[in-house]
Amino acid sequence: MVSNDAKRVMPQRARKEEDKEARRRQLLDAAMALYQGSSYAEVKMADVAERAQLAKGTVFLYFPTKEALFLALLEERLFAWFARVEETLSRGEGRWTGARVARVLAESLEGEESLTRLLARLQTVLEQNVTEEQVRGFKERLLEAVVRAGALVEKRLSFLKEGEGVRFFLQVHALVTGLRQMADLAPVARAVHEAAPHLEPLRVDFTRELTDSLTTLLRGLEAR
Template identity: 65%
Template sequence: MVGAFTPGRAGPVRARRDEDKEARRRELLDAARALFEATSFAEVKMADVAARTRLAKGTVFLYFPTKEALFLALLDDLLTAWFAKLNGRLAEGDGAWTAEELARAVAASLEGEETFTRLLALMQTVLEQNVTVEQTRRFKERVLVAMGATAVLLQQRLPFLTAGDAGQLIRHVHALMTGLRQMADIAPVAREVLTLPHMAPLRVDFTAELTAAITTLLRGLQAR
């Protein structure tokens, strides 16, 4: 009979549709990441993302109304993955760590994560400037939860940290990551100039500089 209800039908159909939507969303994020890694945020256009995924430009905007919304979603995924990676390192083994051991663990967790740190450097100044309040709220809520879990692990590794210290440490590490990534991610012309021997003091080794900065920060906290 036309219009008759078929028990159990709506659930699987809806599930497949949700799976299809998530697969399409993932495809768009992967395309945005590949384009960003090959060029820069400023050079990536939504039309490029559409072309890479063989979708109509209008379809891309159905999922992400702005370029900033697309890349904030990508940063959300990368940030979540990095926190999980860092937490895995912090949870390895038992006992307290030295400031140097923790600094090395944080720096090591960022090896191979240049895309993440480049996007993180754009978060406040670019990515959060043209998105909805709702998307920003969801993003910040996830960051808050991730920070809380990491703060607990930091206190276990460095008993001299208070809960407030651990949260502040994460914020300071964020600032260091952002600043050092911007200093290390230089234009080709500047990179050529910095190869000159006398320019050595201006070269930035992201991992080494971050390790040294976090170590100094932790020693200061421990010495209070």
């Protein structure tokens, strides 16, 4: 039988956990809103606190470093993307080809510029000033997601050998990282391109180039 004291404590604890999650959500939403309108370097922790309408010290209670905050942001968006990809690969009807898989993956990243920009900073920035515990948790979840998605790609493309689905998603990551960096022109470079139309061949259309690169990759694996 639960005592009256226990009955009083349990709802209080639940409310405290709800409050913590609500504050964490406020901070993540504020950081993403700021990031979408600027760059990683321009977003300050003080600005995040101000936008979330919380004290500056509150940010550091939940995220000890800026990298920890943005790694948490990346986690949310990345695993949400994996969930959508898994659903598409599981339910898609008709014949699956390498070209179709390439197109599906590239198009799934349309409108996800914030995700691809964060992915481009994962190894060089976001994993540099965080705890081993946070990185380990992220890597464990990432492995699970990559294994699931890799198995679905292997199921759709019979020419892939066991385990190649995982390697394929690692290659997707590499292509996304490189192409996003190439597609994002600095203001001065953008001005140069606008003033010199003959430089147009150097511009990178992220979705088109990712689609073509993944298609070429999968065609090569099929032709072995």
